[in-house]
Amino acid sequence: MPLRDLITQYQAYNQQEITDQKEMLAYLDQYDNLLTRENSAAHFTVSAWVVNDDWTKTVMAYHNIYQSWSWLGGHVDGEPDLLQVALKEVQEETGLSQLKPVQNSIYSIEILPVPAHVKKGQPIKEHLHLNITYLIQADESEKLRVKEDENSAVAWMQLEEAVEKSTEAEMKVVYQKLNDKLAELKAAPH
Numbered sequence: 316m317p318l319r320d321l322i323t324q325y326q327a328y329n330q331q332e333i334t335d336q337k338e339m340l341a342y343l344d345q346y347d348n349l350l351t352r353e354n355s356a357a358h359f360t361v362s363a364w365v366v367n368d369d370w371t372k373t374v375m376a377y378h379n380i381y382q383s384w385s386w387l388g389g390h391v392d393g394e395p396d397l398l399q400v401a402l403k404e405v406q407e408e409t410g411l412s413q414l415k416p417v418q419n420s421i422y423s424i425e426i427l428p429v430p431a432h433v434k435k436g437q438p439i440k441e442h443l444h445l446n447i448t449y450l451i452q453a454d455e456s457e458k459l460r461v462k463e464d465e466n467s468a469v470a471w472m473q474l475e476e477a478v479e480k481s482t483e484a485e486m487k488v489v490y491q492k493l494n495d496k497l498a499e500l501k502a503a504p505h
Contacts, residue, residue, distance in 0.1 A: 318350075318359070318395060319343050321447075325421045328496060335426045339445050349445060351393050357426075357443040361401040362388030364422060364448060364493045365411070367455040370501050373477050374453065376408055376466035380432055384472075384480040386490070388446070401449040409469050410460035411453045422450040423496065425489055435464075448493070450500075 316324075322340060327333040348354045364386060365374040378385040389404045391397060402414050427444040459469045472480065474497065478490045 318397070321397075321421060322424065325424060328423060329492065331492075332424055335424050338426055339424065342445060350391050350395065352390060355440060355442055357445055359391045359397070360388060360427075360444040360446045361391055361397045361404065362386050362446055362448040363401045363405045363451045364497070365405055365409075365414075365451045365453050366417070366497065367471065368452065370452075370497055372455060372471045372473055374405075374409055374411070374459070374469065374471055375477050375480065376462075377468035378466055379464075380434065381483060383482040383486070384477065385466075385483075385486065386448075386493075388448075397447050398449055401447075401451065405451060405453070408462045408465060409453075411457050413454040413457055415452045417450040417452050417500075421447055423448040423489075423493060427485070427489075450497070 319340065322336060322343070325336060327336050342349055342357055346354055349358050352358055366372065374387065375384040376387060377383070387405050387408045388401060391400050394400050398416060398419060402416070405414055406412055425446050425448070427446050429442050429444055431441045432439050455471055461467060461469055474494045478487050478494065481487050481490060
């Protein structure tokens with residue numbers, strides 16, 4: 316399904332998502348290069364909220380650039396199948412291979428400001444990540460591994476602990492939203 320349709324059909328969860336959904340669609344109307352980093356003002360990224368089988372834990376990585384515990388994900392780099400990118404990023408960043416999307420649809424959306432920083436010796440200017448998040452289930456018994464060029468630790472942690480251990484105030488809000496949505500999804504009749 317085309318990205319515009321995925322975003323249009325997504326049922327926004329809260330006011331932040333309603334606003335970000337409208338802005339993402341406006342960006343799609345204005346630019347045709349949002350799937351690549353060629354657009355230095357804003358581009359699409361994916362994230363994964365990776366949960367264990369009973370949805371009590373998530374996998375977090377200690378991100379080298381942000382010096383904080385963080386969810387998993389990355390740039391889409393031209394790939395239109397965002398779910399596949401999310402699965403690939405999880406595997407690359409953690410070593411987990413037994414991954415299963417809880418749903419094939421978008422789990423959450425957010426527009427995230429990225430401050431200017433240096434990556435691999437290159438200066439990166441301030442920009443926006445138009446982020447699409449997927450909910451993915453993984454086997455907690457599978458061995459984790461660090462991706463040294465991106466993170467210095469990877470660990471399963473309780474959902475609340477993931478929020479607490481993040482040192483980025485704006486991300487704590489996002490992680491809490493993901494946990495709240497997960498609790499609602501878990502409580503819904505199947």
